[in-house]
Amino acid sequence: MATTDAISLSPKIKRHKQYTLVIPLDLQRDRVLLGYKLRGFGQGKYNGYGGKVEPNETVIAAAIRELHEESGLIVEEPAMIQRGVLLLETVADDTSPILEIHVFTVETWEGTETVTEEMTPHWFSLSKSLATPTPSTTSRAGSIPPSSLSSSSAAAAITATQRREDEVEVVVAEEVAGEEGAHDLPPIPYFQMWEESRVWMPQLLRHVSKGEYEVYDTISTIPAPSTPLPPPPSSEGPPPVVVVPNEANSNNNNNNNNSSSEKKKYFIHHVQFVGGTDMDAVDGGEYSVWHGMGPRLLDWVGELPAGEWEERRSFVRYP
Numbered sequence: 001m002a003t004t005d006a007i008s009l010s011p012k013i014k015r016h017k018q019y020t021l022v023i024p025l026d027l028q029r030d031r032v033l034l035g036y037k038l039r040g041f042g043q044g045k046y047n048g049y050g051g052k053v054e055p056n057e058t059v060i061a062a063a064i065r066e067l068h069e070e071s072g073l074i075v076e077e078p079a080m081i082q083r084g085v086l087l088l089e090t091v092a093d094d095t096s097p098i099l100e101i102h103v104f105t106v107e108t109w110e111g112t113e114t115v116t117e118e119m120t121p122h123w124f125s126l127s128k129s130l131a132t133p134t135p136s137t138t139s140r141a142g143s144i145p146p147s148s149l150s151s152s153s154a155a156a157a158i159t160a161t162q163r164r165e166d167e168v169e170v171v172v173a174e175e176v177a178g179e180e181g182a183h184d185l186p187p188i189p190y191f192q193m194w195e196e197s198r199v200w201m202p203q204l205l206r207h208v209s210k211g212e213y214e215v216y217d218t219i220s221t222i223p224a225p226s227t228p229l230p231p232p233p234s235s236e237g238p239p240p241v242v243v244v245p246n247e248a249n250s251n252n253n254n255n256n257n258n259s260s261s262e263k264k265k266y267f268i269h270h271v272q273f274v275g276g277t278d279m280d281a282v283d284g285g286e287y288s289v290w291h292g293m294g295p296r297l298l299d300w301v302g303e304l305p306a307g308e309w310e311e312r313r314s315f316v317r318y319p
């Protein structure tokens with residue numbers, strides 16, 4: 001079994017398209033802020049705040065700008081905590097770019113979360129969101145839109161939610177206006193998020209809330225996609241990827257101690273999907289959504305210098 005580079009096996013060198021994703025954490029009150037996307041890419045899903053990195057803009061500047069535009073929160077650069085990068089690659093074709101999503105958390109900010117044209121803010125319990133979810137452990141609440149949406153956006157949300165084939169349930173999200181009641185917040189509705197969020201986000205939140213570095217076998221904790229993965233697009237395309245999580249994580253197991261330097265871990269999550277996305281669609285909309293999570297790798301690294309995530313492709317093994 002030879003270790004090789006998953007992406008360079010592709011006949012074409014894939015472009016990367018950069019995005020940001022910011023997750024505000026209110027650690028004192030044990031809560032996490034997510035936005036319910038009202039339009040465009042990811043409509044009808046909960047997610048952190050973020051968007052495209054514009055030309056001539058740094059990733060961190062884009063993250064701060066998008067957070068402000070979508071939530072109203074104002075954050076200074078030193079408060080941004082870089083946590084990792086998601087690499088989302090479709091196996092449906094060879095021309096779609098790899099989405100390179102830079103993930104940050106932030107624990108201090110100015111301003112108050114507000115409803116914007118793109119996102120409605122909802123708080124979720126941090127401590128109730130640490131377990132890697134499975135469909136059976138997530139409460140079902142029927143097709144109920146987030147309770148705090150205005151009636152017009154609620155209607156849009158119902159429509160958006162009901163037409164999502166990959167959503168199995170809708171959990172009512174309650175906003176907490178005052179100090180009291182934070183303990184009543186629901187867990188993050190992972191099954192109303194992008195599929196791979198349920199892999200990395202609980203691990204990130206465990207990492208943040210315990211300040212510890214943990215290694216999990218992500219393959220065994222995640223249910224298989226409901227539809228089987230199709231074969232690669234052509235015989236000349238890349239062969240199926242086999243991820244060897246334990247071996248890939250073996251370095252981390254060796255380093256799994258509680259020294260403060262070891263706590264500074266970034267994650268790299270490389271996921272291959274069945275679906276594709278028309279990146280040129282009007283309004284950034286989805287032509288066919290990213291769905292059907294396929295082979296994936298979640299690894300934690302000690303450093304995340306620019307370009308490092310591209311090197312990590314060598315963790316993906318081929319038979």
Ligand SMILES: Nc1[nH]c(=O)nc2c1ncn2[C@H]1C[C@H](O)[C@@H](COP(=O)(O)OP(=O)(O)OP(=O)(O)O)O1
Pocket residue numbers: 019020021040041042047048049050051052053066086088099101194195196197283284290
């Ligand atoms: N599979 C996925 N998993 C995930 O966690 N976040 C994803 C994701 N796919 C996309 N995202 C995030 C990245 C980014 O924060 C957001 C998409 O950004 P948008 O399309 O909303 O960008 P913009 O806000 O720049 O768009 P417009 O302002 O509508 O042009 O969704």
